Amino acid sequence: MSGVLVAEAVTKRFAKGDEAIVALRELTVRIEEGSFVSVLGRSGCGKSTLLNMLAGLTAPTTGEIRYRDRRLDGPGPRIGYLTQHDTLMPWRDVLRNVELPLQILGVDARERRADATDLVRRVGLAGFERHYPRELSGGMRRRASLARLLAGRPETLLMDEPFGALDAQLRTELQEELARLWQGSGQTVVFVTHDIEEALLLGDRVVVLGGLGRILLDLEVGLARPRRADDLRTEPEFVALHRKLSAALKGE
Ligand SMILES: Nc1ncnc2c1ncn2[C@@H]1O[C@H](COP(=O)(O)OP(=O)(O)OP(=O)(O)O)[C@@H](O)[C@H]1O
Numbered sequence: 334m335s336g337v338l339v340a341e342a343v344t345k346r347f348a349k350g351d352e353a354i355v356a357l358r359e360l361t362v363r364i365e366e367g368s369f370v371s372v373l374g375r376s377g378c379g380k381s382t383l384l385n386m387l388a389g390l391t392a393p394t395t396g397e398i399r400y401r402d403r404r405l406d407g408p409g410p411r412i413g414y415l416t417q418h419d420t421l422m423p424w425r426d427v428l429r430n431v432e433l434p435l436q437i438l439g440v441d442a443r444e445r446r447a448d449a450t451d452l453v454r455r456v457g458l459a460g461f462e463r464h465y466p467r468e469l470s471g472g473m474r475r476r477a478s479l480a481r482l483l484a485g486r487p488e489t490l491l492m493d494e495p496f497g498a499l500d501a502q503l504r505t506e507l508q509e510e511l512a513r514l515w516q517g518s519g520q521t522v523v524f525v526t527h528d529i530e531e532a533l534l535l536g537d538r539v540v541v542l543g544g545l546g547r548i549l550l551d552l553e554v555g556l557a558r559p560r561r562a563d564d565l566r567t568e569p570e571f572v573a574l575h576r577k578l579s580a581a582l583k584g585e
């Protein structure tokens with residue numbers, strides 16, 4: 334089977350004094366180009382560890398990560414990563430944080446400013462362009478990070494619980510905005526979440542991870558797009574998928 338991004342029998346061990354902590358064991362997963370894959374799992378099952386390796390930030394202990402059939406040996410501009418923890422630059426305001434990937438790509442100042450301003454608006458931060466990260470709430474920082482991720486238009490996007498800290502209303506708005514921006518873009522997305530509904534609302538596929546990154550379930554999501562949270566909840570197919578995912582998580 335092909336796949337733009339492939340984890341092949343990856344194991345990740347961390348050393349803690351004399352002990353070794355195994356975070357993932359022999360995980361194999363293939364991400365098809367242009368697909369939106371939700372990764373669902375309980376806290377501590379290894380989701381962030383997996384994304385760090387898919388981003389090229391850390392190497393697996395054994396096994397390998399391949400990107401476009403080449404062994405991935407470091408991060409690069411083709412793979413954008415929204416980490417679980419905040420990485421905004423404290424000395425840059427919101428707009429200049431969002432502009433950063435465009436600056437790196439050498440986009441000229443005016444175009445970069447226009448693009449960044451549009452993205453800042455899309456994530457609901459209009460009016461906060463000149464605020465520094467320390468002047469924002471946790472949810473606002475998440476949204477600024479999302480805008481920065483999208484600004485560079487990487488061919489592959491890795492997102493680690495981007496909407497976890499947001500209120501329900503804002504979360505729904507941003508899920509729909511992300512789906513809109515992604516659809517037709519050709520971008521490949523790996524999206525980590527704890528939330529079953531979010532996984533189904535966004536994904537073409539949901540991969541459920543259990544302890545040590547064991548794959549408990551790998552489901553295709555055939556729900557038509559665009560999907561709206563309010564309509565989905567009463568749709569029989571959604572309800573059936575939700576039940577399966579919930580049972581897989583509980584069975585751990
Ligand atoms: N740098 C590290 N050193 C030692 N152990 C680590 C390190 N990073 C992760 N681990 C361990 O690996 C396991 C998986 O951690 P990981 O952060 O990948 O979980 P997660 O699925 O992302 O959890 P959450 O949903 O809470 O974010 C945990 O047992 C954690 O303690």
Ligand SMILES: [Mg+2]
Pocket residue numbers: 380381382417493
């Ligand atoms: Mg995590």
